[in-house]
Amino acid sequence: MTETSTVSKELSAAEIRAARADNPKMRDRDFADKMGISEAQLVAAYVGVKATRIAGDMDSIMPELEKLGEVMALTRNESCVIEKVGEYGNFTPGKHAGLVVNEEIDLRMFPSRWVHGFAIEEETEGGMRRTIQVFDAAGDAVHKVFLRDGSNAEAWPGVVAALKIEDQSDTLAVEPREPVEPAKGDPAKADTLRAEWDKLTDTHQFLMLTRKMKMNRLGAYRMAGAPYARRLHNETVEKLLHRAAERAVPIMVFVGNQGCIEIHTGPINKVAEMGPWINVLDPGFNLHLRRDHVAEVYAVTKSTKRGDAISIEAFDARGYLIAQFFGVLREEGAAEKWNALVAEFDTLEEAATA
Template sequence: MTTASPLSPAAIRKAEEDSPKLRARDLANQLGLSEAQLVAARIGQGTTRIAAHPDRLMPAAELLGEVMALTRVEGCVHEKVGRYANYHPGPHAAMVLTEEIDLRIFPSHWVHAYAVETAREDGPPRRSLQVFDAAGDAVHKIHMRDTSAHEAWEDVVAALALPDQSEGQTVEPRKPVEAARTNPDKLEILRAEWTRLTDTHQFLRLCSKLKMNRLGAYRTAGEPFARPLAPEAVNTMLERIQARGVEVMVFVGNRGCIQIHSGPIRSLKPMGPWQNVMDPGFNLHLRLDKVAEVWIADKPTQRGPAVSVEAFDAEGELIFQIFGRRTDDRDWRPDWQDLVAGLESLREPAE
């Protein structure tokens, strides 16, 4: 089943003009639309419907030079500046692997895409490639910067443009976030097989086999495999990462894309409910009030223990994961282990 917009494209454009300072995602929610429907209302007026598959988009993105890659979930936005390159295609999972832009891509969720151009008074127009899933929720965006290869823009858009350039977009109903799935009857099996993990990627397969999900497995396993923290521990952790110069890996991902930052966190700038990392080449915008549940997870690998701090919202959606930065030969970092060990446990574990 697909859903057409309850508003005409003209009405959507009028609502945008009446709320010029409101972010697209917030305006879409206010209007009862998906963000893709908001964007598609301007097809033919600076917006072009383009091929969404990463096998088409990622090679095209390489032609745009230095850009900003953006991946988000409801409670967190992850932004990295760099160049797209080293794309590894795959039918179920693909990757972009560079020092600056590090992505894990799930092509089945790259359903709708648009090239968006908006004029501005000074400098080149604002230009971006924006990808959405079947429900019209943002999967990944590529924003050009003043220093990007703007001379390549028209050729890139022409190469990606689809025959259908009609206004508007039908979308599918949004699938709800899966709440924590626990299975206490499988506790002993979970713990026994957890200790035999040799790679972090095996963990989700284990959860699936035992009919749990990530959050449910953490709640089921308990310590020493997973330790609950109070939500406020997230900010404490970020402040200690900054103060101690610990190099970390910050993962933020939705169903279609996971984006990773590897390195230190140098600058924190809180603003209202947001805690913001504002570093050259890396910005993170985290809604601290969206963090409902936090866990430290300790998973064995062939390269040593992989210890992560993971935050979830009230619906059970994963907001972020942070690991110590891996090296070529080990996942274990003493400075990260010490930092995590000093975070105070939640007195009353989540139910």
């Protein structure tokens, strides 16, 4: 399904289930794309079979998730998936953004995008699988929660009952997807952008700056140039992960969509390439990133009160932010190791002319 798709096919729940039975091995997202429907519509087709419609709002869901104990939290976009194992503790609600911040699970959530919710219970080859899944208005996944062997499965029926809504229909109306905004900048404002960039004292001020100047993140990176934003080879992301693992350099990884950003902070160990994917396969943390989707990579420096925050950021061909990688500032010596690692990567222009 394309990013600008506006209408899903008119298929009955029975037709969707029958087609799914003929394609049991495909991932839900891939199957939904093949059928011309959203992933949420695929899940809705199983309401009354293995799925229950539940409240989709963040404030209702988060307190219930705490009752499930250790679970796996998953957030994804088209090109990257992040999975963290932990408990949903320390939830802070907010009108525009909510937080879950603890040692294992670290989320930034945007409640306006939390629209459709489902609780799913199904038998698989690996045993019973129980998940909570949330989707946006277009039917795209925002966040998913998977119970594990160590989860409090006894709490599951009560959680589902508490979140269950009256509407248990097996069809779902979705809205058109919002197209990805391409890089947006104004060359006439380049000097002003750099001057304002020099005044940053916190990384969160950057997006406010771009909005004020009627730009976006990628447009600003393209315009500012070094030393603010250096364009790197597309292969930088996989090299970065391998070197961070080999040298025990702790990192922060940010992966998200319009409704949720999930963060890993700490070391990485096992990095493996499988087909087009580069993967981190560690206990408690998995990352899966499509290398062939990476179209632009930048090393970005933003000043803060604690020193420069240096990131490596990957975008797809549409200009969508796939993932961001930062150093861990709070661990002694870690920031210096990270900064030295990033400095090893030549700019694309330097590498091309060397």
